[in-house]
Amino acid sequence: MRKEIVFNLNGSPVFATVEAQKRLIDVLRGPLGEKGTKEGCGEGECGACTVIVDGLAVNSCLYPALEIDGKNVTTIEGLLGAGNQLSVIQQAFVDHGGIQCGFCTPGMVMSVKALLDANPQPTEAEIRDALVGNLCRCTGYVQIIESVKAAAQKLREDK
Ligand code: FES
Ligand code: FES
Structure with missing residues (x-):
């Protein structure tokens, strides 16, 4: 299954076509090209993939990409002035x-x-x-x- 989602990334709306099994980190580092978010363990153990979703720090290697629809995501790229x-x-x-x-x-x-x-x-x-x-x-x-x-x-x- 594939679905169109839209969410705010570092303050700007972005659109992505997401397969059901994809994780947030796959979308960030893949089609969106946001390589600042790192993947270490891929199992929720190391925190290298941490981003902020609606104000909370989350492991993007565990976060289903489809669930990001309509939310606010901040990555390391969003901190630069x-x-x-x-x-x-x-x-x-x-x-x-x-x-x-x-x-x-x-x-x-x-x-x-x-x-x-x-x-x-x-x-x-x-x-x-x-x-x-x-x-x-x-x-x-x-x-x-x-x-x-x-x-x-x-x-x-x-x-
Ligand atoms: S890559 Fe280690 S917690 Fe996500
Ligand atoms: S793992 Fe090298 S600076 Fe933290």
Whole structure:
């Protein structure tokens, strides 16, 4: 079965023809060409594929593409500012060593974005809880936590 769907991707409406068995990540990285979203495990374990759907961080490797019809999706591409300027969260990861090989980073950043949109002043426990589904093989997590704290502070200062 194939179906036409329309949804908002990073603020703009997009149309896609989707087969029933396809996942959201297939649509993003395939016909829509949004390669920033990474596929690691493909089983909901690593968080590399995290995007935001209607304000919630989800694993796009588990999300049925047909269910995205009419929803709002934000990917890592949607965080860039004018001239591809890094967002506050992305810059904090760069500045605080929260990124090494970078494979986990888009998913990490999207989980952080969902957290800070809902909770601008999270405790360290809340940060760790928000990132429990995002695995990183490089950084040891300490720098990631520092990056999130710095991003949260900068976002509050910028308000
Ligand atoms: S690729 Fe989706 S959770 Fe690992
Ligand atoms: S920076 Fe390499 S997996 Fe996280």
